[in-house]
Structures are given as structure tokens and as C-alpha cells.
Amino acid sequence: xxxxxxxxxxxxxxxxxTHRTLSLFWxxxxxxxxxxxxxxxxxxxxxxRFFGPLEFLMAYMYALFACFLSAVFLIFPATxxxxxTKVPWYDAVFFFLTFAISVYLVIRTYDILHKGWELIPxxxxxxxxxxxxxxVLEALRRTGGRALFIVATVxxxxxxxxxxxPGLLRGAQFSLWSTAVFHALSSSSIVGILTRVFAQLVxxxxxxxxxxxxxxxxxxxxxxxxALLGMYKGGPAKxxxxxxxxxxxxxxxxxxxxxxxxxxxxxxxxxxxxxxxVAAAIEACSSTGGVIMPPIMGAAAFVMxxxxxxxxxxxxxxxxxxxxxxxxxxxxxVHSYAxxxxxEGMPRSQIPPLKEALIEALPYLLGIIALVYFLxxxxxxxxxxxxxxxxxxxxxxxxxxRLHLKDFFELLQxxxxxxxxxxxxxxxxxxxxxxxxxxxxxxxxxSEIVSLAGGNIxxxxxxxxxxxxxxxxxxxxxxxxxFLAILMAPALITAGLNPLAVHLFVLYWGMASYITPPVAxxxxxxxGIADADAFKTGLQSMRLGIVIYVIPFFFVAQPALVxxxxxxxxIMPLVTCILGVVLIAGxxxxxxxxxxxxxxxxxxxxxxSGFLLxxxxxxxxxxxxxxxxxxxxxxxxxxxxTRRRLGYGE
Numbered sequence: 032x033x034x035x036x037x038x039x040x041x042x043x044x045x046x047x048x049t050h051r052t053l054s055l056f057w058x059x060x061x062x063x064x065x066x067x068x069x070x071x072x073x074x075x076x077x078x079x080r081f082f083g084p085l086e087f088l089m090a091y092m093y094a095l096f097a098c099f100l101s102a103v104f105l106i107f108p109a110t111x112x113x114x115x116t117k118v119p120w121y122d123a124v125f126f127f128l129t130f131a132i133s134v135y136l137v138i139r140t141y142d143i144l145h146k147g148w149e150l151i152p153x154x155x156x157x158x159x160x161x162x163x164x165x166x167v168l169e170a171l172r173r174t175g176g177r178a179l180f181i182v183a184t185v186x187x188x189x190x191x192x193x194x195x196x197p198g199l200l201r202g203a204q205f206s207l208w209s210t211a212v213f214h215a216l217s218s219s220s221i222v223g224i225l226t227r228v229f230a231q232l233v234x235x236x237x238x239x240x241x242x243x244x245x246x247x248x249x250x251x252x253x254x255x256x257x258a259l260l261g262m263y264k265g266g267p268a269k270x271x272x273x274x275x276x277x278x279x280x281x282x283x284x285x286x287x288x289x290x291x292x293x294x295x296x297x298x299x300x301x302x303x304x305x306x307x308x309v310a311a312a313i314e315a316c317s318s319t320g321g322v323i324m325p326p327i328m329g330a331a332a333f334v335m336x337x338x339x340x341x342x343x344x345x346x347x348x349x350x351x352x353x354x355x356x357x358x359x360x361x362x363x364x365v366h367s368y369a370x371x372x373x374x375e376g377m378p379r380s381q382i383p384p385l386k387e388a389l390i391e392a393l394p395y396l397l398g399i400i401a402l403v404y405f406l407x408x409x410x411x412x413x414x415x416x417x418x419x420x421x422x423x424x425x426x427x428x429x430x431x432x433r434l435h436l437k438d439f440f441e442l443l444q445x446x447x448x449x450x451x452x453x454x455x456x457x458x459x460x461x462x463x464x465x466x467x468x469x470x471x472x473x474x475x476x477x478s479e480i481v482s483l484a485g486g487n488i489x490x491x492x493x494x495x496x497x498x499x500x501x502x503x504x505x506x507x508x509x510x511x512x513x514f515l516a517i518l519m520a521p522a523l524i525t526a527g528l529n530p531l532a533v534h535l536f537v538l539y540w541g542m543a544s545y546i547t548p549p550v551a552x553x554x555x556x557x558x559g560i561a562d563a564d565a566f567k568t569g570l571q572s573m574r575l576g577i578v579i580y581v582i583p584f585f586f587v588a589q590p591a592l593v594x595x596x597x598x599x600x601x602i603m604p605l606v607t608c609i610l611g612v613v614l615i616a617g618x619x620x621x622x623x624x625x626x627x628x629x630x631x632x633x634x635x636x637x638x639x640s641g642f643l644l645x646x647x648x649x650x651x652x653x654x655x656x657x658x659x660x661x662x663x664x665x666x667x668x669x670x671x672x673t674r675r676r677l678g679y680g681e
Contacts, residue, residue: 050106050448051115057105062443068098068450072234076412090140092222092230097133099450100170100458101126106451107173129166132159136216149216157208160215164462167221171459174452179459179510187214187462193470202470213469220465224337225457225513232333232343233457235415237449239402240281240327242419245434245442246426248395251388252277253295257377258388265369266376267303268310271296272317272362279321280328284508285545285553288318289560297561304374307563312546312571315557316361319545319576322508323538324354326403330453331512335534336411338516343411349531349593352605353539353582356592360578360612367620371628394425394432453509460510464517473517480522488526492536492587495523499540500547511541529590539583546572546579574619578612581645589647604647607655611645614638614659629666636662 053061074081075091085091104125105118113119118126139156142148148156168187172180190213194204205213214220243249253274260269271292279288293314300310322328325347332350336343368374401421405414426432434442467473480498484491499515506514515537523533545553548569558568573580585608586592591601592608617623618638621631629637636658643655 049108049111049115051108051118053105053118054116057118058440058444061102061105061447062440064098064102065443065447065450068095068234069238069446071095071098072230073416076231076235076416085137087140087144088227088230089144089218089222090137092226093133093136093140095226095230095234095454096222096458097130097137099447099454100167101129101133102447102451103170103173103455104129106448107455109169109173125166125169128162129170132163132166135159136163143216149212149218152212152216156216157212161208161211163215164211164221167455167458168462170455174455175459175507175510179456179506182514183459183462186466189466189472190470193472200472200475202472202475205469210469214462214465217465219468221458221461223461223464223468225334225461225464226454228333228337229330229454229457231412232336233330233453234450235412235419236327236330236333237453238446239398239415239419239422241442241445241449242422243281243395243398245438245445246395246422247432248392248398248422249278249291251392251395253292254383255388255392257381258383258385261377261382262379263376265303265365265374267296267299268305268313268365268369269362270377271300271314272358272365275314275317275321276324276358277321279318280324280326285315285319285322285542286556288321289314289553289556292318293557293560297557299377301561303377304372307561308558308568308571309368311557311561311563311568312554312575313361313365314560315546315551315553315568315572316576318557319542319553319579320354320357320361322542323350323357325351326399326406330457330509331538333411334509334513334516335538338520339530339534341531342409344406344409346531347406349595350535352592352594352601353535353586356582356608356612357576357578359609360616361575363613363616363624364575364620366624367616367622370622371620394429395422397425398422456507456510457513460513463514467517473521476518477522477525480519481525484526488528491523491526492528492584495519495533495537496540496583499537500544506541506544508542508545511544512538515541523587528587529593529595531595532587532590532593535593536583536587539579543576543579546576548573577615577619581615581642582608585645585647592647607647607652608645611641611643611655614641614644614655617641626663630669633662633666 071082071085071091071094073079075085080086085094104122108115109119109122136143136159139148143152152160164187168180168184171183188210190203190205190210191207192204193202196202217223253270256270256273260266260273263269274292274296275288278292279285297310297314300313301307305313322331325332328347328350332346333343336346339346398418398421402414402418405417410417423434426434480494481491484494498519516534519537520533523536524530544550546569548554548566551565551569551572554569554572555565558565561568589604590596591604594601613624614637617629618634618641621629621634623629623637640655640659640662643651643658
């Protein structure tokens, strides 16, 4: 009989991983489509020009629809009750319809672009557009969930009723025919900016992530984390932080990160003495932070770079300091909790030699270094394919990690699942972008938010945080960021705030919903694995992840923290922010590094001094430093008096 924790992991995994186990025929077909999609991507991104019609970017995106969007109907069942082993007739029909329409649109892309078919198409093209739109929405429902499907459907149909809506919701109105044609054939909706980002950037990074795991990178990095941190106090929790930061950055999904790393780290933390809800909260916060951790940051960073018209490397460089501060706060709280509760590290027998772990992880570290180097060189689209080639070559050198034909076949299946899931989401979310573009609704919403704040920047930022949190609840990371970047970010930028800081701000506050009740997707998943109360775990997650709530206000107020000022101007805000995070962690957990335990009366002022020091500004920094010195001085005096009373130090 399986251990209870293993059963719980399987139950949670079943709820999240809903793809089918296909028969050999469908698996071979999926493998062929995946190879075709990867060849098309390499041809496009390396400008090989082997396929003439695909020189048009729109034709290339329709070709990816044929390879990966069509696969959604084979891989992901329509309902929970649908077969997980057989492809029903209706899914086969949806697959062939999506494939055929996409291929036909590839062939006719020249006419769409040069004959104005996105405005006035021939009858048969308009009919294909009307058929394609609900297929894309159904693909979104299967990959992104019912809530996102409902939102996208409302926005998809919104142009047909926009003129009848009140106030800021009013926009330009179109017929159902014109709306469907616009969504399917224009470069502003389902084959708009989001699909373009997927086609030009994300596709390679998804492949890199699959290759990294298939080549054994997951186990190697977990082993390295244990060798580096397992022996210290609270070792299993520190291993969870290290491993989840790496996996989360690559996967871009907080929930799948919880499942993949949490299935090992949560039971290990529980064995080491962590209460169930604390172990679950640590993993939830660690996995959520992975999505904001360079160098990959899931898919959100690619979309951000496209929205801001910046290089991808500039975005991940700017995101580095806030992400490090987040993990610093989490690490210090975990360490302090272990010190206060005297939780030891893992047994020596379970810790591999560091040299051995480093040697095993070296090929994968070289692959990531190669990726960062190519990104630095400005080769964003080509970088992940080149880094994947490096990884595969290094894996094939060693017998233990060498991939065989069966492994490559499974790699293609995993690639197809990742590609189909994300393309299904970004194409479906394209309806929202298209609606905002064609009706002017996005501009109206931003203007109304600015007007509501009445020119008060702090109030506008708070409104932005609340709106971002609400809109981000229950959405996937990429969908959450895209939605906020369209609706919320323009309002804050209009007020004069730094654009990159604003986009990171809405991403952070959207991500906060993953660890904040009542939804808290990452927390609920971790609680299921740990057999813990979800709400109690959520409250603990909010405490451990406190930095994710406050750091966005800091870097919006001081863009130096996202490297938007000359380097000398970064040093002081960074130093005070680090000190602030250290004091906030100490105040929350009652233990200060290099000092020891704090009394209840000392914790509160030290925590407040941390917030004052972390918040950029000379006056707040001086006030924070003064309060800290006063609090610590009073604590030292009290400690000395107590020691004398007890007869120590005489």
C-alpha cells in the first residue's frame, strides 16, 4: 500500500494534469506535428527561408496553430468525465477542423494581407473565420479553465454590443460577421501580439525547459540543493526554496512547480519537524517566486518585453533585484523559524557529497549559462534552441543521462503538451487584446482609473494593486499578466510612473493571488500534498511571502530597484532595502540574524523599522534607522539587566 503522502500527491496531480494517455497512432501523429512545429520555428527564427509561404509572420503563426493548437483537442479532454485514454469522435473532428482551417489560412495569407480580407473577406473565408473562433475559445477552456474561457468569450463578443454599454464601457460596435473576421484574420487578436510572442520567443524556451527535465536536470538540481543546504538548520525548507526558484523560472507555473518539487520537499519538511501548514506554505511561496525569478520567468517576461518594446535581457536584468529580495525575505524567515523552533537539517546519510552533486549538475548549469550568454548577445529567439542543443550534446556524452529513441519520443510528447497548453491560452486571450484594440475599451478603462484617483499618485498605485490582485485571482500567470498589462498598466504609466516598474508591479500583485486566500491556487495545491488546512496554510503563506506585497510599492516609488537609473543611484536604495527585508523577517519570526531571539515588544518596532528602511526615501530611511537603533539598544539593555539579575556576567 502506498504511503498517505504519495496518495495525496497523486490526487493533487490528477486534478492538475488532465491530459490524455494517447494510443500509439495519436502519439505518432502528435510527434510528427511537434517535429514539424519545431522545424518551422527554427526555419523562421534562424531565417533559413526553406518554406516560401512562411516568410509572412502571420502564415507562420497559422502554421503553429495547425501543429499545436489542433493538438489541444487530442491531448486535453473536454470534460472531467471524458475518456483519458481514447479520443472521442468530436475531438477528432475538432482536431481536423482546426488543422485544415489553419493550413488553408497559411496558403491564403498573402491574400489576407494584400487584398484586405481582414476587413472584407470572400464568403468562404468569413465562414472559416466564424468556425475558427469558437474552436480557439474551446481550446482556451480546456487549457486555461472555465473562468478564463468565460472572460475571453465575453470580450470576444463584446464588439457586437459595445455601443449599447454605459459610460466607460461604451465602444465602437461591429456585426457578428465583422467581429469574427477581425478576430480570426487581423494581426490584433488571436494571431496578434500574444501569439507573435509565443511564435518568436516562448516556443524555444518551452522546448528548453522540456529538454532540461528530460536530460535529467530536475534530479540534478534537487541533488545540488540538498548537498548545498540540506545539512543546515531548516535544511529541507531551504532545499525547497532553492529547487523551486530554479524549476519555477523554467516552468512558469506556480501550481506545476508545487507538484513537481513539493512532492519531495513537503514530506521531507514534515519529517524534519515542520507543521503541515508551514511546510505547505514554504513550498507555495517558493514555487510562486519562481515565476518572477530570472533568467526565464515563464512566459510573462517575453510578453512584457514585447509590450514595452525592450530586449528580453533588459527585462530579466531589471527583474533580478526584486526577485532576489523576495527570496532573501523568504529564506531569512525560514531560517529564523528553524532557529526559534530548533529544527535540525537532514540526516547526513541523506546528503550527497557536494563535489558529486556539482559534477552531476555541471552540464545543466553550462546549458543555463549558454542560454544567458545568448540572451546577453541579443539572440532571444535563437538562444533557447542553441542552449537546448548544448544540453542534448552534454547529455549524450554521459551514459547515465544519454537519451535513447524512446526518450526522444517521450520528449516530443512532453513538448507537444507544453506547446499546446500555452498556445491554447495565448490564442484565446488574444480575444481580449483584440476587443480592447477594436473597441477602444482599454483606453477608456485606464482613463477612468486615473480620473477616479484624482491625480493622487499613492491612491492610484493602491487602486492599481487592489485591481491587479482582483483581476489576477484564479488566472494562470501568463493570462494574469497579459490581462493586467492591457487594463491596469496604462493607467499607472499615464500618471508618470516608470513603464517597466509598472509592468513588474502588476505582475507581482497579480502573482500575490497565488498565495493569498480565498483562491490561492499554489497554496491550495501545496496544502493538498501536505494534508494541511488550506486557509491556515494561506495565512502562513501571506506571512512568509510578505515581500511580494511590499516590494512592488518600493520599486514603483524608486525605479533604481529595477535598474532604471544610473548604477551609482542603485546602491543606496538597494542597501537600505536589503536591511529592511532582514529586519522585516526578524520582526515577523522573532529572530534576528547575528543577534538571536527577539521579545514580543522588540519585534514590532524592529519590523516597522524594516518597512521604513526598505521604503525608498531619505526621511523614511533615517526614521527606520533611528527606530531600529533605539529598539535594539533597549533590547540589549534589557538583556544585560536580565543576565545580571540571573547572576551571569558578574
